[in-house]
Amino acid sequence: MNIAPKTQSPALSHYYSETKCTWCDGCGNYGIWTAVKYALVELKLHPWQVCLCYDVGCHGNGSDKLEGYRFHGLHGRVIPFAAGAKLANIKVPVIAFAGDGATFSEGVGHFVHGVRSNYPITFVLHNNTNYGLTTGQASSLTPQGQPMNTSPNGIPEHTLPSMDLIFSLNPTFVARGFSGDIKLMTRILKAAIQHRGFAFVEMLQACPTYNHFATHEYLLDRYFDANADGHDPSNLQQARALATQVHDRIACGILYQREDIPHFYDRLIPRRGLETTCVEEVRRYDVSDYWKELL
């Protein structure tokens, strides 16, 4: 990431929006939304310096509830849009937000290739374990057998092992937060935004209206800060074990992090040594050198 702090530091108030919040009482989005603003301010990023990209879902309804150059797009597609934005202007911190429905169903291909490509963006998964905005259908992360809207007998499919999938893709940053712990989420987000490559951040959040199995209290009882417990994020084996074993206690914090892997843009040989961004390079080009072989 390339952050150029201004002499005048931004204040939290710079991110205030006139748009009223419309999430349900007790929705986890309030906490995540707050932590995002804290993280940006603590990194001394002004709203005009950041690009925040939202997928479709309850989290996406937050797109107009803070300042910043924002984008709110189509279901499942936020990762490639955010990647394109970042590749066009490598100097802008780009954060993409999406729910578990978009990430592991409609957009699972984009997610797999996003991790694999190691785009230098932050990806925040709002995991409320169901499709909230379409009124509570099962997502691929909903436990099998859990009755949901459109699946009164529970879904026949087994639950997608999301963390196993992620670790199979050689990620460079994996973290987990909980919407009830603003301080923890802020710490994670700051590290994620400063991470060199694709930073995957899962935020466990309550959905008080449709998720009656992993409630706020359920998560509160089980989550813990693994880093405070001494977990070393460079230990891949331990990170994977902590990430996937969530039945009794749920490990949060920065679970895995590597800063020595070049990101996608670093690997683009034609861009090496260039100071400019693609945005700055738009002009008319003389192409006569390129047609010499056609003469």
Next chain:
Amino acid sequence: MPRISLKIVGASGQGINSIGAIVAKGLKRSGYCVFGYREYPSLIKGGHASYQLDVSNERICSTETKVNVLVALNHHGLELNMEDLKQGGIVLHVTPGWQFPEHHRKLIAERSLRIIYFPVDDLLKRLGARAILSNVLLTAFVWSMLDQDIDALKSLVGQTFAKKKALIELNMRCIDEGYSFIDPEQGAISVAMPPPDKGFIGDLLITGSQAMGLGAVHAGVRLYAGYPMTPSSHLLSFIAELENKTHMVVKQAEDEITAAQIVSGAMYMGTRALTATSGVGFDLMSETLSLNAMIENPTVFVLAQRPGPATGLPTWTAQGSLLQAANCSAGEFTRCVISVSNSQDAFELMPVAFNLAEQYQISVIVLTDKQIAEALYTQHPYDLQRAEIDRGRLVVDPEKLKLLKPSDRFNPHALGGVSLRWLPRTEAATYCAQADEHNSMGAVDESSLSTKSQMEKRLRKFHGLKAGLPAPHVSIGGRRVETSDWIDAADEFELLAIGWGSTGDTFRDVMCSDQMRERKVAYLHYTYLWPLRTQELQNLAKRSKRIVLLEQNYQGQLGMLIRMECGLDIADKILKYDGRPFFYDELLSLVMERCASISENEEKSSGVEFVGNPS
């Protein structure tokens, strides 16, 4: 216009393209205009493929169905392509002891065909050369048949192997051997070539895809994302081959949706970015088209047509995606559809497309097709001073940026519906590019008033766009005239033909033919297909005895748009939907039939009908 045609046939992977390419380049450098056309199946090895060169000392940009010379690299060519020869044509083949069946012997006699067996294996053995050099031997013999200078060929081949000295020597011996070969039965044979025109020597030999790629770079495109799909893949590979020189970001995406989204994100951030696909690939991109309409994000999509539905004919040509381009995707919004026609405007329309996209903050779909994408054109070097980079209402001045309010971004009262645009990371008020219906600053707004005013804002762009688009080109009697001239002239036309895309160049050659040169025929060529201007068409239609629509699709899709826009129903259609482009001689005879029938039915009505307007 003198025309000589040469067709090389054989299995894919046998070297058809390398012979075709080297003969084409040699002839161009000797002062000939060459037009190359490839037919090949969708597989890598085997199958039956061809590379045809149509050659003239005048501008030529079409293919004939009948050829002067057939070079058959295997016996399938002898079985399948004998009918393709003109009277007095030459068949050059490499199949030892080939016995022509009875009906071919009859054909050979009727058309006075000359058959030459070229003993390529014997020659290779004598030279101690590997089979791969058989193409050099054949090329050299073809070169001698065309009465071309042996040193020109040697210098061309020498350049190809400049870094491999050992290879050069053997190649030169092959050239000497092939060039001096004389068929013991036929004796020395030569194809009468017209005198060359030195004007072509400095031209480029370029495919439509290469032209489009150069045009994109010229237009300031700095990021390209694509997913391979014929006939758009050549653009991706050409841009990728140049990446170390252009320093562009090139991304082969995991699918077409991704490519479209990456490009949209890049355009939102403020660079110029491009993607290309075909048929069903564009179906996948169409949701992103709708997205860009809602967030008013300028974008350019290249839609390279091939016959559908579904996978269809991957390596063949069509104009079947016009209605797809003009109508696909959710919701009502303003878009622009343009079509390239040849290597000239494949280059020139790229900056135009990006300018239109940024001026109106809309998506522009640039149609091409397999014929244009892969045909080989003799192209005058492009004018690199003409194109402008127009970024529309993009605010970059720091003083003006300071004055911006978030509500300026989607201000529904903006002139022509085009509001101010400014880029992320510029120090200014921020906004949300909002795919939900929104208010002027991009906050979600479902109110009746805002919904209505934003819808009207986005659709109001259509009128400005339509009014500003150039008129279709009209050519009369083979000459291009400025549109103002023919409006004043009192001529009545025997025939008015209407077409778009690759049809235009073939029709241009038809109009230059000896048979048509003096006829009062008008050809109206559409480059800007949506929004569709019809005033010029309606004026011409009133003054034409007969109108014919030329399209490479089943329904006559431009005809459908014309009828929708102005009520003109063109009953007479020449439609082709077999994956092949219009061929010169085929189109010439179809047009002449119509001219002849007009002479016979001089008294009859013009055939022009306006729907719901019987007068």
